[in-house]
Amino acid sequence: xxxxxxxxxxxxxxxxxxxxxxxxxxxxxxxxxxxxxxxxxxxxxxxxxxxxxxxxxxxxxxxxxxxxxxxxxxxxxxxxxxxxxxxxxxxxxxxxxxxxxxxxxxxxxxxxxxxxxxxxxxxxxxxxxxxxxxxxxxxxxxxxxxxxxxxxxxxxxxxxxxxxxxxxxxxxxxxxxxxxxxxxxxxxxxxxxxxxxxxxxxxxxxxxxxxxxxxxxxxxxxxxxxxxxxxxxxxxxxxxxxxxxxxxxxxxxxxxxxxxxxxxxxxxxxxxxxxxxxxxxxxxxxxxxxxxxxxxxxxxxxxxxxxxxxxxxxxxxxxxxxxxxxxxxxxxxxxxxxxxxxxxxxxxxxxx
Numbered sequence: 001x002x003x004x005x006x007x008x009x010x011x012x013x014x015x016x017x018x019x020x021x022x023x024x025x026x027x028x029x030x031x032x033x034x035x036x037x038x039x040x041x042x043x044x045x046x047x048x049x050x051x052x053x054x055x056x057x058x059x060x061x062x063x064x065x066x067x068x069x070x071x072x073x074x075x076x077x078x079x080x081x082x083x084x085x086x087x088x089x090x091x092x093x094x095x096x097x098x099x100x101x102x103x104x105x106x107x108x109x110x111x112x113x114x115x116x117x118x119x120x121x122x123x124x125x126x127x128x129x130x131x132x133x134x135x136x137x138x139x140x141x142x143x144x145x146x147x148x149x150x151x152x153x154x155x156x157x158x159x160x161x162x163x164x165x166x167x168x169x170x171x172x173x174x175x176x177x178x179x180x181x182x183x184x185x186x187x188x189x190x191x192x193x194x195x196x197x198x199x200x201x202x203x204x205x206x207x208x209x210x211x212x213x214x215x216x217x218x219x220x221x222x223x224x225x226x227x228x229x230x231x232x233x234x235x236x237x238x239x240x241x242x243x244x245x246x247x248x249x250x251x252x253x254x255x256x257x258x259x260x261x262x263x264x265x266x267x268x269x270x271x272x273x274x275x276x277x278x279x280x281x282x283x284x285x286x287x288x289x290x291x292x293x294x295x296x297x298x299x300x301x302x303x304x305x306x307x308x309x310x311x312x313x314x315x316x317x318x319x320x321x322x323x324x325x326x327x328x329x330x331x332x333x334x335x336x337x338x339x340x341x342x343x344x345x346x347x348x349x350x351x352x
Contacts, residue, residue, distance in 0.1 A: 024260050027151040028064055031200065031253040032056060034098075035071035035225025036245040038078045038106065040088055040295045044248070049089075050284030050292050052247035053096035055277055057285060059252065065150040068096075071225030071242070072104025072162060072204035075118050080299050085110045088295050090121045095288050097124035099148075102159035103131070104204040104225055108171040115171065116140070127159020127202060130183040132176045139175070145187050147196050153257045153268070156196030158187040158219065162204040162226060180205050184218040197268040198257070214240045220270075221253065232274060239272055250277040322349040 034052055042048035059066050074093065075086025093101075101124050108115050119126055119141055129144035138144065145158040160180040165171050180203055188199045201219035203209075204226050213222050214233055222240040230244040232251070243251045252275040260267045312327040320326050329352060337345035 024258070025152060027153045027257045027259065029150050029153065029155070029255045029257060030059060030064065030066045031221060031223065031255065032059055032066065032068040033071065033223045033241055033243045033251040033253075034069075034247050035204070035223075035243050036073040036104065036228055037070070037093075037247050038074055038076060038081065038086075038089055039246055040078055040080050040092065040292055041299055042246055044246075046278060046280035046282075047246040047248035048279075048284065048292065049092040049095075049247070050286075050289040051279040051282045052250065053092070053288040054282050054285040055247075055250045055279065056096040056098075065153075067100070067148075067150070067155065067157075067200070068098045069100045069200075069202045069223045070098040070102075070124075071202055071223055072102050073106040073225055074101075074104070075114075076106040076109035079303070080295055081109075083299075083302060085114050086118050087121070090118050092288060092291060094121075094123045095291070096285070097122075100125055100127050100157055100159060100202045102127050102202045102204055103161040103165075105162040105165040105168040107161075108165050108169040108175075111170050112172040112174055115175075127157060128161040129158050129187045130163060130178040130180055131161045132178070134174045134176060136176070145191055147191060147194060152259060154195050154197045156188070156191030156194070156199040158184055158191060158199065158201050160184050160201065160203040160205065163209070164206065180209050181212045181216065181218065184213060185216060188219050197259070197266075198255070198270060210240060210242070214238055221255075221272075223251075230276070232276075234272065234274075241274075247279055250279060251275075252277055316352055321352040326352075328352060 037052060056068055074089050075081060080088055126142045128142045131139050131142060133139060145156060148155045148157060160183055161177065163177045163180045165177060184201050191199050199219040200221045202223045205224055207227050210224050217238050220238060224242045227242060228245040229242045230249055231242040233240040239253060241251045241253065243249050254273045255270050257268060257270040314328040315326055316328045321329055329347060332352060333345040333347050336347060
């Protein structure tokens with residue numbers, strides 16, 4: 001100790017230049033992604049809110065830095081949403097709330113008033129840099145972006161809602177959507193200018209838009225939804241991921257961030273490792289499952305009522321109604337025709 005003090009004093013008296021030591025630190029951050037989760041009555045061997053919440057709680061229980069994103073399509077179009085307009089899905093997500101949520105097109109299926117009501121019930125941060133009111137103002141309760149300190153690493157977050165919502169859904173004229181690509185690129189540049197070490201974009205976008213975001217390096221890590229793909233892209237500089245649908249899989253991106261500071265200059269480098277969590281191996285969260293069971297009982301009470309008989313199987317599976325003529329499709333079209341007194345009715349398989 002005395003030797004260090006003596007050396008320091010000698011240097012000061014002689015006017016010598018002191019070289020500040022380099023400060024190096026490694027920070028580990030896990031980014032979790034779920035998207036397109038809206039079926040409370042999930043009965044498959046994987047997926048569902050109870051398994052999703054179990055994954056989130058387990059990852060957070062490990063300690064360290066975890067950032068959980070939900071990339072949209074939450075409040076519709078499940079069977080129960082037809083009764084409560086998506087209230088139950090907000091309740092279930094609130095039980096293990098994400099750190100960022102951006103709206104998908106299905107958030108607007110019941111119109112702008114229900115959209116705003118559901119979003120106000122959310123106990124998690126809402127992001128949508130490309131969503132504005134008719135007069136160009138940010139939508140109440142939503143952020144464009146933010147910088148979050150995670151162990152000394154400045155993580156920039158930007159969100160972008162589904163830009164094709166006016167075509168696919170019913171947001172009404174009071175909500176305006178700007179292009180996801182341009183908005184995200186601009187927000188990412190601003191986040192970097194404001195000091196972000198890593199930029200993360202949480203978006204609900206089509207494959208074409210996803211690819212454009214990736215090719216233009218709009219963000220370092222792009223977390224997306226909409227296409228129901230289990231997809232992972234990494235070219236050594238940019239990551240893009242999508243976690244299929246209904247939390248059948250949850251993507252975990254474990255990022256090792258090295259921070260060096262020398263002579264007042266900051267240098268940050270990072271590298272990802274990937275875990276695809278198959279929720280078929282996950283024990284459902286008991287608290288969430290109890291809530292789900294209650295909702296399923298309510299759904300059974302509403303739907304288990306005989307209204308007629310049929311000699312044909314009413315097969316409404318996606319693989320049936322989206323690829324061939326189906327009895328359930330004919331029934332729906334006949335109902336539409338009868339309701340308005342038309343000669344012809346057409347319905348699309350995706351709507352079923």
